[in-house]
Amino acid sequence: MPNTEQRLEEHLITDEPFYLPQGDEMGIAKAAYQHTIPLLLKGPTGCGKTRFIQHLAWHLKRPLITVSCHDDLSTGDLVGRFLIKGGEAVWVDGPLTMAVRRGAICYLDEVVEARKDTTVVIHPLADDRRELPIEKLGELLTAPPEFMLVISYNPGYQSVLKDLKPSTRQRFVSIELNYPNAALETDIVCHESGLDQETGAALVRLATMTRHLKNEGLPEGASTRLLIHAGKLFGSGMDRRRACRAAISETLTDEPELLAAITEMVNSIF
């Protein structure tokens, strides 16, 4: 299927994505890949999960196919469906099927957002059978060793309606990513936004402060991503306090008191 071939090409990452490891996550991921065990990434939003997978895909020289999960995601969206082209019904692989056929890495981002009946299609694929049944084609695909399934989720959300079923969880090797330590995070922010070290470090200090506000009603503080955004606004010459407000404070909360406290933090630092 030249079509698939071509589409897959686009998913191959040729330039090394910038990634600074937090710990031994690369080692674990490589070992899991070798043993064809799927991977579960946990961690707060914007801590580098997506970037990590991009780096892994580049390292393993596998195409990376990402699916952002949402509650309308149907099995067909993952596996594939018939479409009509020029009066003919043509089967088109869904991203999961494509990844299985071609031995790519399939990354299901925020998997808890998908409905439970959708998540079960990955069950036979995620255990040692490594099979994907395609009912409409009457086909049963077996994944080649190069195929890897990766899912991610953020355990910080407290909703009881959104949790991974144990039967899903227990098929994976888990890697917990967190916000990188201050020095590392500074390097990341500087690299991504082009800021100097001192300003980068100041942004990281601000982030650390907002991350202490769990008991004050802010379950997740500023992520690395937000710092990079703020840094980019700095770079384009915006007033720093204004930039932090736009990129960080207002993004984090609507609560007037918290907003005031975060604004004070910003004003202390910048």
Added chain:
Amino acid sequence: MILAILKKRFLDLLPPPLPSDWEAEENLEQLTELPVRLQDLILQQVPAIWPVSNSLCYSYLACADTAISCLGEEQIVNWVAALLDLYEKEGLKAAQAFMADIENNYLCQLQGETGIRLDEVITRLRPYAEGIVRRSVTLEEGTRLYTDTARIFLPGKLTVLPSTTENFLLYKLMLTTQLALINSCTYEMVIGGDSSFAQVLQEKHGSGHSPEQIKIEDFWNIFPEPRLAEDLFTLAEGWRIGEQMAADFPGLWRDTVGLRRQLAEQRRPLSSLKGKSRVVEALSLYLMNGRTDQASGLSNQHFSWLTNQLSEPARTAKDSALKAAAIYALLNNIQQPYEPVEPLPYLGRLQPAAAHQVHLQERAETKEKFIKALAAILADSKPSTADMQSKDNEFGEPPARLNSDDATALLIAPGPKDQSEPPETANNLSEPSQLLIIDGPAIEIPEALKELAAEIKADLGLIPNEYISAAHGLAGKGEPPENIGSDREGKSLQGVITYDEWDYRRAGFRKDWCLLNEKMVRPVKGTFVQNTMDKYRGLLIKLKKQFEMLRCTERLVKRQRDGDDIDLDAVIESISDIRAGRSGSEQLFVRLKRDDRDIAVMFLIDMSSSTEGWVGEALKEALILMGEALEVLGDRYAISGFSGMRRSRSDFYHIKDFAENYNKEIKGRIAAITPQEYTRMGPPVRHATKILQEVDAKVRLLIILSDGKPEDYDDYKGEYAIEDTRHALIEAKTVGIHPFCITIDQQAHDYNAHMYGEVNYIFLDKVSDLPLRMPAIYRNLTT
């Protein structure tokens, strides 16, 4: 009031022996001009002060007027309490100085409309502080600015500066400075008594005693004029902290340049001071406005030598001590004794004694935790758990072949075990060893214990043997709580339900151990409900809107057999399937569906007496708000309370059943909630689980509100209670119920995460937040 009446009223307040008439008159004279209301207020405090010290009482009478105008009338009681405290700790002189200092301590020179009060800004400052320090500190209104590292005391209001914005900035500067003081470890300074620096000081100024380790106060006391040493040290620390702040909070530092300059201008003119005091004041001004050309009374050359000294780079408080000593040596040549000058208004005077108290308390807490944690390991590692079953097992005997010294040796890597070892050299020991070896197999030390051990070593340099032996003692007592077994009354009660209780020591249940009664709450009439509705009118409107939106999670469900519209995706797919020779799907419609929330929730309220005070208002208000909001949302809910005493009587109060409608009667019952007895968490949680299990809903939620301290009259406390509670919650989870705990207390307990499970609880330290937060928490939980 004329003097004679004033005198009579004064003398009536005193126990015999009474002072002479003329003595009384002399001291009361200054009050005669005051309004009667203030006279009353001032006299009211006399009975508290007079018996402690007559002289102190007279000084008080002299200063009280100023104090009131500075502090406001509400603060006078606190001020007197602080005064008496100080008198008892540091004597008359210190207390008098404190009183004389009032204007400096409270920054109350300017009284105007531009002031700002702490309670207006505390909601902004509290999260701000929490962000900056890792440890938990509380902000309190106090009679002078200082921190003991656990609390920060700030003035109740600020009026020194001409605008509200600047007064707020001053609050922020004060707070940030105190936070920086905590972060800079000022109070942790120790100088080894044998260090050359200490010896030189001793020889030069030596006031005799030389402790092995010199702490802040000892350092001051080496000098003939301790207060001068103190003020110089504080200035040096002020400089160090200022540098730190300029680096960490450049924004704040920049914003407050003008403010610091203004504060400097408001101080007593240099020309009114002499000798050492003048120099110290000049240095203080230098710190505040950065100018080296102060009229210090010294030659320019000398003064700039001093400012250079002061601005030498400093890493630790010890560096500041060196600076202080150097400056002291120079000032020593000036003859007149030193008269204390005002402290830096945003730094205040250091309070090492208060900080030391906090430190000791924390040390004691760490010790207790360590002993418990180690005891748990020791108990677990016994060859068999059979002895747990027999109650009359021998107590306190350490397990064979392990004496406490061995254990110490195992816990700390080999190295000198010398008590006097200063912490600096103990750094090589700070890597806690990973394994504890008892009787053969090695046991891995849990992370928590490792952390405790590291903390203790950082503090004391080693783990004292006493800690280890205490743990052995504790581990030996593996028998069940005594009182529980002896209490058998009440079993014959009708309609009583029995529940098992988890005993972690034998990892099993005590069968039918607790007896639970269901009780009704009799509604009360009153204005509480209406008041709440009025108080939160705005919030209620907002809440109702928010919850309404939750209810209306309308969504298009695709691939239905019939529905409101054609599902184009499905049709195309179906046609494609048919073309491809497969049978097409018949589910070709979309339907607008109101998502059926199908959630049942029970609110379980801790009504034990330890919740006295907070059960009172905020909790009930929160329940009323929840009731209103849930009525809009349509989720099914029940409210119950619990309390009780001993295992024979766990009371479970019905406030609202799932079947009941939210009405006047229910509101009356909510208003009737009052604190009762003890908190045995297990039985009510199990009972609530049972009730919830019988409710048919897709999601069943158990929200528990408590102060997080399970404790009964008998031995249901500590680890036993925590483990039983934890187990009851796990049981609920096992049957598909989602427990969620809202814990309200001044301080989070370390065991909360263990007891509730990391993501299943939230901690609130401000009760008044509850009415606001509870609906938000509920929303988060169920979307």
